[in-house]
Amino acid sequence: MNGIQFAFDPNWLDTLSAPFMTNAFLAGLAISLAAGVMGYFTIARHSTFAAHALAHIGLPGATGAVLLGLPVSLGLGVFALGGALVIGALGKRASQREIATGTVLAFATGLGLFFARLSSSASQQMQSILFGSILTITTGQIIGFLVFDAVLLAVLAVIYRPLLFSSLDEQVAQAKGVPIGVMNIAFMAIMAGVITIAVPAVGTLLIFALVITPAAAANIIARSPFRAMVMATALCLTAIWGGLVLSAMFPAPPSFIIVALSTAFWAVSRGVAALRKRH
Amino acid sequence: MRQHHTQSQPDEPCVVFRDVAVRRGGHIIWRDGNFSIPMGSVTAIVGTNGTGKTTMMQAELGLLPLENGSIRVLGRPAGDANHLIGYVPQSYTSDIESNLTAEQSVLLGLTGTRFGIHRVSREEKAKACKALDFVGIADRAAYRLSELSGGQRQRVAIAQALVGDPQLLMLDEPLANLDLASQRSVVDVLAKLNRELGMTIQVVAHDLNMLLPVLTGAVYLLDGHPHYAALDEVLDSNLLTHLYGTSVRVVTTPQGDMFVTPGLRTDDETPQDTHDPIELAALHRHEGGSR
Numbered sequence: 001m002n003g004i005q006f007a008f009d010p011n012w013l014d015t016l017s018a019p020f021m022t023n024a025f026l027a028g029l030a031i032s033l034a035a036g037v038m039g040y041f042t043i044a045r046h047s048t049f050a051a052h053a054l055a056h057i058g059l060p061g062a063t064g065a066v067l068l069g070l071p072v073s074l075g076l077g078v079f080a081l082g083g084a085l086v087i088g089a090l091g092k093r094a095s096q097r098e099i100a101t102g103t104v105l106a107f108a109t110g111l112g113l114f115f116a117r118l119s120s121s122a123s124q125q126m127q128s129i130l131f132g133s134i135l136t137i138t139t140g141q142i143i144g145f146l147v148f149d150a151v152l153l154a155v156l157a158v159i160y161r162p163l164l165f166s167s168l169d170e171q172v173a174q175a176k177g178v179p180i181g182v183m184n185i186a187f188m189a190i191m192a193g194v195i196t197i198a199v200p201a202v203g204t205l206l207i208f209a210l211v212i213t214p215a216a217a218a219n220i221i222a223r224s225p226f227r228a229m230v231m232a233t234a235l236c237l238t239a240i241w242g243g244l245v246l247s248a249m250f251p252a253p254p255s256f257i258i259v260a261l262s263t264a265f266w267a268v269s270r271g272v273a274a275l276r277k278r279h
Numbered sequence: 280m281r282q283h284h285t286q287s288q289p290d291e292p293c294v295v296f297r298d299v300a301v302r303r304g305g306h307i308i309w310r311d312g313n314f315s316i317p318m319g320s321v322t323a324i325v326g327t328n329g330t331g332k333t334t335m336m337q338a339e340l341g342l343l344p345l346e347n348g349s350i351r352v353l354g355r356p357a358g359d360a361n362h363l364i365g366y367v368p369q370s371y372t373s374d375i376e377s378n379l380t381a382e383q384s385v386l387l388g389l390t391g392t393r394f395g396i397h398r399v400s401r402e403e404k405a406k407a408c409k410a411l412d413f414v415g416i417a418d419r420a421a422y423r424l425s426e427l428s429g430g431q432r433q434r435v436a437i438a439q440a441l442v443g444d445p446q447l448l449m450l451d452e453p454l455a456n457l458d459l460a461s462q463r464s465v466v467d468v469l470a471k472l473n474r475e476l477g478m479t480i481q482v483v484a485h486d487l488n489m490l491l492p493v494l495t496g497a498v499y500l501l502d503g504h505p506h507y508a509a510l511d512e513v514l515d516s517n518l519l520t521h522l523y524g525t526s527v528r529v530v531t532t533p534q535g536d537m538f539v540t541p542g543l544r545t546d547d548e549t550p551q552d553t554h555d556p557i558e559l560a561a562l563h564r565h566e567g568g569s570r
Contacts, residue, residue, distance in 0.1 A: 157396050165391025168384070172439075175340045175366050176392050219378050223423065228378055 008249055015248040020135050024254075027137040028240035030145035031201050031210070034152055034194045036233025039215025040225060041187060044167040048212045049098055050087055050188075053105040054195045055204040057083035059112030062129045062199075066122035067115050072129060073141065076199055080192040083108075088188030091170075091181075109204075132203035132255040134244070145197045152190060159186060164225060201240065202255045209259040210236060217266040220273045235265050291354050293318045293447055293479045294339060296505070298348035301331065301338050307346055308334060309500055314507035321473050321480045321493045322507070326500030332483045333369065335498070335505060336449050339481075340366060353446055360447075365440025367433075369451040369483075381427065381435045382420040385410055388439035410438040414468050430461025437468060448472065451483045454490075462489045469493055 015021065042051045058080035065075025083104075112129075116122040128136070156163070166173040166183045174180045194211060202210045218231035243258030292315035299312035308331040316322050324332045337343040339350055341358015350357040352364070365388075379387075385407040386399055411417045414434040416427075424432055433453055440448060450469075454462045470493045472478045484490055487497075496509045499518070512518075 158394050160396075161387070161390050161393050165387050168379075168387065169368055171337070171340075171342060171368050172366055173391060174342060175361050175364070176443075177361065178392050222378060223380060223421075224383060225379065 006251060009251070012245075012248040016245065020137075021244065021248070023137050023139060023142060024134045024244050025241060026142050027134060027145060027201060028237060028244065030142065030149050031198050032233050032237035032240060033149050034145075035198055035211040035236050036214060036218075036231075037152065037156060037229045038191060038194045039211050039232050039236075040219070040229045041163060041167060042191065042212060043215055043219060044164070044225075045187065047187075047191075048208070049101055051191050051195065051211060052208045053101045053108075054080045054083055054087075054188075054192055055199055055207040056105040056112075057108045058192075058195060058199065059129065059204050060108055060115050062204075063112045063115035063122045063126065066125050067119045072125065073144070073196060073200065076129075077192065077196040079108075080195050081189060084188035084192035085185060088185035089181075091184055128203070129199070130203045130205050131253070132199065132201050132206065134201040134240070134254050134258075137200050141200065148193050148197055152193065155186065155190065159183065163187060202258055206255055206259045209262045210239070213262045213266045214239065217262075217269040220269040235262070239265065291318070292316055293320070293353060294481075295351040296348065297350075299338065299345055299350055299505075300347040301334055301343060302346040303331065303334055303343075307503075309503050309505055310347065312348065312350075312505045314498070314505065316479070316481070316496070316498070316507055318479055319473070319477050320495040321469065321490075322482070323487055323490055323494050323497040324481060324483045324500070325485075325487065325497055330500040331505075332500060333451055335500070336366070336451055336481070336483065339449070340364065362443065363446045365437075365443065365445035365448045367436045367440045367448075367450045367453060369455065378423055378425070380421055380423050381411060381416065381431075381438075382407055384424060384435055385438045385442050388442040406442055407438075410442040411435070413441060413471070414438045415464065428461065430457050430464055433457065433461070433465055434468060437465070441472070445478070447479045447481070449481045452485065453482060454484065454486065459489075466490060466493060 009015070042048050058076040061075035061077070061079025062072045063075075064079075065072055068075075087101075113126075116126045162173065162178045163183050163186070165176070166178050166180050170180045173183075195207060198207055198210050214235035215228070215232040217235055218228045222228035222231045239258050239261040242261050243254045243256075246252070246257045247254040294316040296312040296314050300307055300310035302308070308329075312335075324335060326332050334343060338345060339352050339357055340361055341356070345357075353360040382404075386403060388410075389403050389406065390397065390399060408417060408420065411420050414437050416431055416434050416438075419427060419431060419435075424435065427435065437448075437450070437453070440450075448469075453465050453469075457465065466489055469480055469482070469490075473480055473493060480493075481498075482490060487494070491510075494510050496507060498505050498507050500506075
């Protein structure tokens with residue numbers, strides 16, 4: 001009988017220099033940029049739960065795509081975008097409705113399971129969709145991620161201030177002429193894209209820790225929205241790259257270490273902030 | 280901040296309601312709004328919960344389609360003069376999860392509607408600084424909103440509304456959840472705005488006491504109609520008692536100050552919220568005697 005093996009792997013440098021690792025590092029960079037920037041807005045708009053739900057709404061799309069022989073990311077993206085557009089059209093308040101969001105989230109997850117059970121290949125992929133498989137990311141996917149990042153930055157450069165203004169208070173922004181309906185839909189649609197590129201890394205279940213948690217930690221430390229976005233990106237990148245390195249050294253899944261690092265960053269920044277308040 | 284007495288006709292009122300009715304959630308919540316509010320006035324919007332005070336502000340901003348009638352604000356149809364209006368909604372900055380500083384928040388009042396990449400200019404920064412200075416918290420410009428007290432956050436919100444040089448300032452419950460000293464500091468800011476810049480101000484308020492020194496009139500939402508009256512007409516015990524549905528007294532102190540106080544229940548023998556038809560008829564004075 002095998003005992004639990006948790007031994008240091010002396011050949012970890014060889015593992016790190018494998019081509020799939022290069023892909024994983026590049027994917028980490030692309031994902032961090034998108035998650036770091038959008039995580040800030042998600043928190044400012046009180047829409048973190050809705051963002052989390054998008055990943056789950058994407059799940060039946062992902063398993064359904066496998067069923068039909070289509071790429072997982074395509075199915076995930078289409079479903080997440082569909083969900084995002086519905087939530088966006090309902091308005092910012094709708095994205096704060098926890099019960100409706102939670103109910104849809106549970107139903108979508110169940111539907112994802114149902115689709116997965118309809119075919120053996122979907123069943124096999126279920127685990128990597130739920131928990132991520134950053135080591136299997138292909139070069140094609142990375143190109144897609146980088147194109148998405150470029151589009152994201154271009155769109156944000158245009159809508160940055162109105163999006164921030166409407167995140168503070170929709171009525172004030174609306175009274176001043178910000179098209180809040182467009183802002184809502186743009187935000188949710190971009191969020192669907194971020195979810196679609198982040199799910200391959202940590203999966204639909206752990207996505208919160210990758211997209212929201214680093215931004216929350218950065219929010220505590222940084223003093224302006226822009227600095228918070230830069231810092232969130234850096235924290236997210238450290239979590240992913242750190243997760244890759246540590247998972248090469250020790251036999252633990254990268255997803256777990258990425259999420260653990262991200263959680264640790266958040267806990268430390270909370271602790272530091274609490275100590276500062278006391279003095 | 281520039282001094283604005285008015286850009287439109289000098290005699291034109293700031294806000295004009297004509298046969299206005301508004302609907303919310305499938306119900307008409309008030310109708311027959313016929314009144315005008317003069318320029319340079321400080322007006323309270325009063326009424327019990329759910330009578331449509333916030334709705335009235337939203338209608339003036341053109342955020343809510345009217346069921347009937349028309350509203351003109353600053354000489355234009357509601358919604359067309361919003362660039363000349365500073366709006367501070369209820370608990371605007373109370374649950375902000377972002378890490379904006381006071382200065383950044385005020386700057387958004389200038390730059391928040393701007394698409395594309397722009398650097399914040401030196402003039403804009405100077406304006407934000409001046410607005411913060413006006414409300415008395417320039418020394419807190421670099422503080423995050425989450426590090427400020429409720430009263431300070433409220434003043435930041437007012438500064439954000441002021442930074443665009445409005446002619447009309449609209450505040451929804453600016454004194455709610457503030458301690459007395461903070462309420463006082465917010466009222467002082469309003470007084471200064473009205474006195475020094477001639478700004479027209481509207482305040483949704485539950486409690487008139489704090490605002491009495493600055494008020495020139497009030498819109499009261501009573502029995503499903505909004506009415507406007509100058510202050511001496513509003514400060515009538517019978518009207519206020521009727522308006523709030525509980526006994527209210529007006530007391531004139533030797534210094535001439537007036538206070539609106541809830542009467543003690545124990546010595547209150549008048550039945551509450553009486554709808555005596557004759558009294559109601561007297562209260563329903565519509566402008567110009569058209570009704």
